[in-house]
Amino acid sequence: MSLMSNTSALFGKELRTEFRSRELLTTTVIFILVVVVLFSFTFDPTATESRRFGPGLLWLAFLFAASLMLQPCFLREQGNDTLSALRLSVPDPFAIFLAKLGANTLFLLLTEIMMIPVFAILYNVPVFRVFPQLVVVLFLGSLGLGVTGTALSAISAQARMRELMLPLLLLPLLTPLLIASTEATAALLDPKPTLRWDWLAFLIAFDVIFLTALWLFGEYLLEE
């Protein structure tokens, strides 16, 4: 199916471009680290306090990082007008979105996984015994960030004050995702860890709803 082959070709391009410079990945990781460290000054990271505030702060850091990291997503296609080149070459424009949201989700997930050990050390929370489950939560949350963030970055690329617009548009929208991801993460970091299927189902619903909306209406965002 040409949608799948186009998506994988473009996905490969996104990966190749990023891994050549690794700019986005490194700056995002450092940013999350800075935020997590700064947060630790706002409360006393003893074990119980960390378990209470830690997951929320971690996900807030991820949300902020995403709203910054996703800025270049469509902006970088404007410089050489490569967006027009893509629109001319690709029969289904949804492939462009799929490739970008796939790459963005992957990058976010990678930075998050890199942050987990650091978070565990700084805040004294036990993560390794629930690491696989944690990755599942991170994946579903990052997918939500990727879908909405990619769509909204296509919007903010067309607006003035785009550096502020993307966080402004994205963060209120992500409230449900923040709640669900934080709850699921907190349950895993509890002394008696549980995998909260209700919140995971919610995350899946979030991802599916916005992916469908993007599929239905996304191509209009690329028009001139």
Added chain:
Amino acid sequence: MGEQSAPATGLRFENIEKRYGGIYALRRLTLEVSPGECLALAGRNGSGKTTLLRIAAQLVRPTRGTLSFTGNQNDYKARVGYVAHATMAYDELSAEENLTLFARLQEVANPAERVSDLLKAVGLVERKDSLVRTFSRGMRQRVAIARALLHAPSVLLFDEPSTGLDPLGVAWLAGTLRSLRDAGCTILMSVHGESEIASLATRAVRLDAGSVAADTRAGANFRAILSFADA
């Protein structure tokens, strides 16, 4: 390089209007381009040339009016090549990687071979592994043209193709356009004044304030159109 994947294509713009907020880029524009014609589009900046070409490329949707073309109405994208001032290639990829990507996206048969042929034809074989970021304006133009020709289009749209090219680059471009024209491609190109490029055209049209102001098909003088003199 000039081979086409489909028979020559004609275009027809019918009462095209394009409005951006309060500004009309094009208004009541009707133009018919015959298959195989090489049409030079002249006009001042802001006369609507770029908009018309982008509508022909189906990158811009007209506010009103229709664009139609001869032949199968569904595979128009596969028959059109578009070259503008922008490179339309990724700075962080090499010339070869760029062309390979677009060849894959357009499902070109034997992509590796086709990419290699085109790199040879545009003279970029030695620099095929260099990142496009390092290319001069002239080389970027060559990449852009190679990309546009990957799928052997029968309609070519050029937006001021010689801007920024040195005399050597212009000569190369003229030669390329000549062979494409002679191979039967329909060419629509916007030009600035009389030049080696413009003289390749078989027809000239001047746009003024978004409409057709003069047309050699209607008897106007070719050179007058290009130099904006009223004839």
Added chain:
Amino acid sequence: MKKDGLFAFVVVALLGYSAYAAFYIAPDEKTMHLVQRIFYLHAPCGMTALVAFLVAFVGNVGYLVKRENKWDWLGIAGVEVGLAFCTVVLLTGPIWAKPAWGVWWAWDARLTSTLVLWLLYVSYLLLRTMIEDPDRRALVSAFYGVFSFLDVPLVYGSIWWWRTQHPQPVVFTSGGLDPTMRKVFYLSWVSLTLLMVLLIRKRYELEELRSEVQALEREAEA
């Protein structure tokens, strides 16, 4: 024009009557007394806001599909009116909470959800000011409007579910509604809904006029 005036008159009359009913007809509530009467404004405004946002959603989808300006007018009208009703909810909340419970703000499910919705739709309005070309603006904000409305059930759902996991004292209830209270509530709801219809109608017409003026200006330039 005459029909419009008549409708406006009916709406104002109904609103006046329901205000009267809220103060004089509805019986006194046993714990909160006078303050509780704000419920007849607070709760229906919340529901009306959602209906207004639904109208905006219809406008947004309509524009994406049809690309006719009238759908964009419906969208902006719905959002602005919805936001106004949201603001009333957010203002009446503290007015109710402070005298009754001594807190200015209660992070209960409905109030919190309304706050998030308010932020979301304020962003919609801000987005519109950041795009100059009217067609682009309409298209892009229609898309964001669709995303925003799809988020509404998710916002309510997640906040409500979160609240059931971490319960807080329930602040804004109607208690057990006795029959008279219920009637006054419905009266209030109906009159506020009609007000919403009137406001959306007027806002739509205003946008339509603006659009006409701009079209005339363009023709004059041409």
